[in-house]
Structure formats: C-alpha cells, structure tokens
Amino acid sequence: MTRFxxxxxxxxxxxxxxxxxxxxxxxxxxxxxxxNFALPGLMILGAYMVVYFGSVLxxxxxxxxxxAILAAALCAxxxxxxxxxxxxxxxxFAIAIITIGIDIVLRxxxxxxxxxxxxxxxxxxxxxxxxxxxxxxxxxxxxxVIAAAVVVSLLLVFFKYTRIGLAMRAAAFDQEAAMAQGISxxxxxxxxxxxxxxxxxxxxxxxGTGSGIDQQTAFVAIKALPGVILGGIxxxxxxxxxxxxxxxxxxxxxxxxxxxxxxxxxNVSQVVPYVVLFVVLLVRPYGLFGTPEIERV
Amino acid sequence: xxxxxxxxxxxxxxxxxxxxxxxxxxxxALLATLVVAPFRLSPDLTLLLATAFIVSIGAIGLNIVTGYxxxxxxxxxxxxxIGAYTAAVLNGxxxxxxxxLGYGLDMWIWLPAAGLMAALAGLIVSPLxxxxxxxxxxxxxxxxxxxxxxxxxxxxxxxxxxxxxxxxAEPELFGFSxxxxxxxxxxxxxxxxxxxxMALVVLVVMxxxxxxxxxxxxxRAFAAVRDRDIAAEVMGVSLxxxxxxxxxxxxxxxxxAGGLLYTITRFLEPSSFGLLLSVQFIAMVLIGGVxxxxxxxxxxxxxxxxxxxxxxxxRFAPFISASASGGFLTTQQLEQILYGVLIVVFLIFEPRxxxxxxxxxxxxxxxxxFSY
Numbered sequence: 001m002t003r004f005x006x007x008x009x010x011x012x013x014x015x016x017x018x019x020x021x022x023x024x025x026x027x028x029x030x031x032x033x034x035x036n037f038a039l040p041g042l043m044i045l046g047a048y049m050v051v052y053f054g055s056v057l058x059x060x061x062x063x064x065x066x067x068a069i070l071a072a073a074l075c076a077x078x079x080x081x082x083x084x085x086x087x088x089x090x091x092x093f094a095i096a097i098i099t100i101g102i103d104i105v106l107r108x109x110x111x112x113x114x115x116x117x118x119x120x121x122x123x124x125x126x127x128x129x130x131x132x133x134x135x136x137x138x139x140x141x142x143x144x145v146i147a148a149a150v151v152v153s154l155l156l157v158f159f160k161y162t163r164i165g166l167a168m169r170a171a172a173f174d175q176e177a178a179m180a181q182g183i184s185x186x187x188x189x190x191x192x193x194x195x196x197x198x199x200x201x202x203x204x205x206x207x208g209t210g211s212g213i214d215q216q217t218a219f220v221a222i223k224a225l226p227g228v229i230l231g232g233i234x235x236x237x238x239x240x241x242x243x244x245x246x247x248x249x250x251x252x253x254x255x256x257x258x259x260x261x262x263x264x265x266x267n268v269s270q271v272v273p274y275v276v277l278f279v280v281l282l283v284r285p286y287g288l289f290g291t292p293e294i295e296r297v
Numbered sequence: 298x299x300x301x302x303x304x305x306x307x308x309x310x311x312x313x314x315x316x317x318x319x320x321x322x323x324x325x326a327l328l329a330t331l332v333v334a335p336f337r338l339s340p341d342l343t344l345l346l347a348t349a350f351i352v353s354i355g356a357i358g359l360n361i362v363t364g365y366x367x368x369x370x371x372x373x374x375x376x377x378x379i380g381a382y383t384a385a386v387l388n389g390x391x392x393x394x395x396x397x398l399g400y401g402l403d404m405w406i407w408l409p410a411a412g413l414m415a416a417l418a419g420l421i422v423s424p425l426x427x428x429x430x431x432x433x434x435x436x437x438x439x440x441x442x443x444x445x446x447x448x449x450x451x452x453x454x455x456x457x458x459x460x461x462x463x464x465x466a467e468p469e470l471f472g473f474s475x476x477x478x479x480x481x482x483x484x485x486x487x488x489x490x491x492x493x494x495m496a497l498v499v500l501v502v503m504x505x506x507x508x509x510x511x512x513x514x515x516x517r518a519f520a521a522v523r524d525r526d527i528a529a530e531v532m533g534v535s536l537x538x539x540x541x542x543x544x545x546x547x548x549x550x551x552x553x554a555g556g557l558l559y560t561i562t563r564f565l566e567p568s569s570f571g572l573l574l575s576v577q578f579i580a581m582v583l584i585g586g587v588x589x590x591x592x593x594x595x596x597x598x599x600x601x602x603x604x605x606x607x608x609x610x611x612r613f614a615p616f617i618s619a620s621a622s623g624g625f626l627t628t629q630q631l632e633q634i635l636y637g638v639l640i641v642v643f644l645i646f647e648p649r650x651x652x653x654x655x656x657x658x659x660x661x662x663x664x665x666x667f668s669y
Contacts, residue, residue: 035436083641086645087644093431093435096432096435098644098645100576100579100637100640101641102637102641104576104634104636105637105638108637111630222439222572225436225439226440229433229437233432233433264451267447268447270443271444271447274440274441274444275444277437278425278437281429281433281437282424285428285429
C-alpha cells in the first residue's frame, strides 16, 4: 500500500509537470490553431536559464526562476513575431512543421550551452522528504503539485474575469468577430505564446529538481503531448486531466512494470504515455473532453 | 503534329511521363551523367551519392503519404528501422554462438522482405489515420517513433541492443556482392561504384513506380483525399481504402530504403531511428517539394550532401569549429540548426521547395524575354 501511494504521488507530480506544459500547448492551440512543437525547446531553454542565473550568476533561486520565466516568455514572443506571424493564413500543418524547425534550433543551441554534464537547478527542495505515516514523499513533488495547482487556477481566473482574458477567449472563438469588436488578435497571439513560454520555463525548472537537467531533458516535454491529445486539444480542463492521467500511468508503470510485465524491457514508463494515447484515440478520436469537429459540406 | 510539341490531342499524351521533347532530352542527359559520374568522382563522393539515392527512396515514400495523400506522418523513422532490421536479420550470419538472429538469406529475398515487413507495419498503423486527421495524426505518429525506438532498444535478439548494435545486411545478389570489388560486363567496379549502381537502379525503378502511381487514378484519389477529404468521399473515393494504401505503399518504400541504407555503413545501431531521422525526412520532402517525385530526390540529395558542404564551412567562418569541443558551434550542431532553419525558410518563402525554385527558373526562361 505504501508503495502504491508513493508511486501515485510520484505519478501525480509528474502529471503536474505535464499539466503545466499541456496548458501551454492548449493556450497556443486555442488562439492560433497550431500545435507548438517548439515547446520542448522553450522548456529546456527556461530550465537552462534557471541554471544560468542561479549557478553561473549566483542569484537567489526565486529571482533566477523569475528571470528565467521572463527570458523564456520573451524568447517565445520573438519566435511568434519572427516565424509564426508571417505564416498567418497558411496551412496549419506548415506552421506546425515550422515550430519543429524552431525546436531543433533551440535545442541545439541550449544543449551547446548546457554542455555534456548534468546541471543542477539549485532548487530549495533538493532530495528532502516529507513523511506521512509510512509514506515517504519528496518535497519537490509536493512543491510541483502546489505550484501547478496555483498557476493553473490563476490562469483560469485570468481567462474568466479579466478583460484581456475575455479578449483571448473571444479571439479563440472567432478571430474575425473578435477583430470587429476591436480586439487586437495579434496581441492575443503574442500573449498566448509568452504565457506558454513562461509555463514551459516553470515546468522545465521542476523537471530539473532532483536529478538536474541534461541534453535529454527536452524530451520530457514531448511526453506532455499525449496528455494534451488525451484531454482534447482545445480544452484546458481536459488537458489538465489528460496530463494527470498520463503522469499517473507513468508513475505506476515505473513501480510495477518490472515486476508484472518484465518482458517489456526497461524504461517502459517512458513510452507508456504514447501507448495510453493510442488506445484512447482509437476509442475517442477527439480525446476525452475535446469538441468533435463539425464538417459542413 | 511535327513542330508543335506542346499540342496534346489525347489525355494519355498529356499525362505521359516525358511529355515534352525538352524533358526527354534532359532526363536522358541526366541519366547518362549519372552513369558516367562514379568513374570520375572520388570514392567518398560516390558513396555519398549512393546514400543520397537510397535516402531518396525513403523520401519518395514519405512524399506519397504526406505530399500526395496529405496524411502527415512523423513516424517514418520507425518504418525505416523495420526495413533495416528485417534486412539485417534475414541476411545475418546464422550462428548458434552469437546472440543476434540471422538467417543468411540472399538479397532477392531480404530486399523485398524488408519492404513487405515495413508495409505490414504501415498496414497495421493505418487504421489510426481512418479516425484521426491532421495534427492529431502527426502527434500519434510521433508517438510511434518513441515506441519503435523503445522496441529497437529492448529487442536485443534482433538489434544487438544500445551501444552494441549489429552488422547490417550485405548486398549479395545470386552470389554477386555489390559491396565488394568485382567485374560486371567486363567493367571492373570498386566497392563504392558497385553500391552506387545498385542504389541508382533501385532508385530509378522505385521512382518510376511512384511517378506512375501518382499519375494513375490512385494518385488522383490521393490528391482528392488530401485537398478535401469530405468532397472526395462524396465523389466516391473511399477514404479508408486510399489512406490504407498510402500508408502501406509509403512504408514499403521506407522499408526498402532502410534495408539498403545500412549496406553502406555496414552497421546498425538502435538509437539511429529516432525523431531526428523522421524530421530529416520531413525536411527532405519540404525542402525538395511537396507532392513531386523529382522534388523528393532533390530534397534527399540536398539534405544528404549538406553535411559534406558544412564540413567545408570552418574554412570560411572561423567561429565554426570542426572539432567536437572548441568554437561557438561545431559543424554537427550547425548541420542540425540548418535543418531547422531551412525548413522554416522554405516554408515561409518557397512552400513548393527546390522544385518550386526550379519551376520559377523554368518559367522565367520559357517567357524570356517577356519576363514580369
């Protein structure tokens, strides 16, 4: 039972990281109808910036985190302005492939800066643990769950109650109608990219807690995509649920797979998200909460 | 119709392969150059061209499913891997002491089998495309690459495992090995020349098949599915049938390319079939030209020859370093960055790719001196 609870907590924490990334994917998808494959690059950039400000410039961790989020958001803004804005009106597939190209460029540059060693993000949690009865929980896992919950709720409140949030929802619903109402759709695009960049940086920092970041870390962000698709790509709530489901599956398979399904080999938990995705999509092509596309002929 | 070569009086004439005398002449000239080339080029360049030819087969395959039929697939590396391992297993040395499987079969068995195994995998995967469209499909095929990579890593009986790898298939056909020096019709061929001609012949055959497929009713049905799937279905084009065909044929091409590709390096490592390989194929299709066969070949040649061109870069730009450590950028990093940048640049400025550039040049001279 202890083992079950511990793997559940680990999975839930992993799912929270995916949720931060998933919300970034969904925000960009809703406003620009593009799946942003550059998010892994932005995430590793953000995580590297935490390392840079925290270790190289020796700033306070929280200050470093804030600056890193800002840097990733600015970088996302730049990408949107230089590469995505000129493509408005072109097929979404072309734009998605462009983001893949940008991702490659970002990852190569950041990996060059990172070097071949594992870099520590110098988070305040380290490997400290929290004990609830027999269950031992790492503090960093609690921190990521709380942080994700707070940030995502703040975002939902932002979308629901502020004027800019309203503008973003309007633009997501119908761009032309939103423009006719005086909403700057360009601003909405820029803001959604910046938000996603900041979220990615935050997620990247949490990926780096515990084991640090290295050149393979960026692939974690791709594993958030199954969560996004699982929940339905145009639903923030759905994406969060999907991300948590994927995280839990990963956590459990991490603990139990070698015991019960050992013939599948090592590190199966790394591909479990995709297997879950395959199965769910064959049953529900638009994910659990996505809106089915209505085709008019 | 002498003197009026562009006047077509029948549909067959219009859609025939070499429909203008200019095309006939230049295709002949190109083939003649390609036959003579290996006797004039250095061995390493000849091998590089052979690689480009084989990679072209894979690029044509991706162009069939993504360019012609419009089903975005990021899973091409998976099918390449299946082809490569099928070939390696069927050809490998049958021994009881070694840990990896091998059956020691001839090329006329392992080459088609590599294609067929990959096609089978494509057939199994294609139902995903019935239910999903566009970006959903792209993400699911992306998952396929990761699952495939995992299988290749863990199935050590087949692949030798990470860091160990296994010997790739030897191109030996009826006792004649393309990879060893030998004599064909009285002409002595070195290893690189043998591989070159093997690649060239297979590419010409596969490219012709693809071109014929594209101009047949199946090709037109693919285009209909790509341009508006609902309209296509209303007109009686079966979506299921054609998506299934597109995936199967595309994977067959990938399998053939995978089987042949590693006859050049002679070695296979499970981690080579990752996302980067898929992205390289996407880059070939986009840089070369979507939904054109000659574009796929151009794109594949471009992407394959790019690293070689970049190796020369440190001489002109001192901040690029040829060694793995020093400098701001290494040549390998520059190469990867260029894939990314080129994809972006081509999509923004010339969505039709290199083939589109060629069309522009051609039209300029067609209309010359009345260019505007």
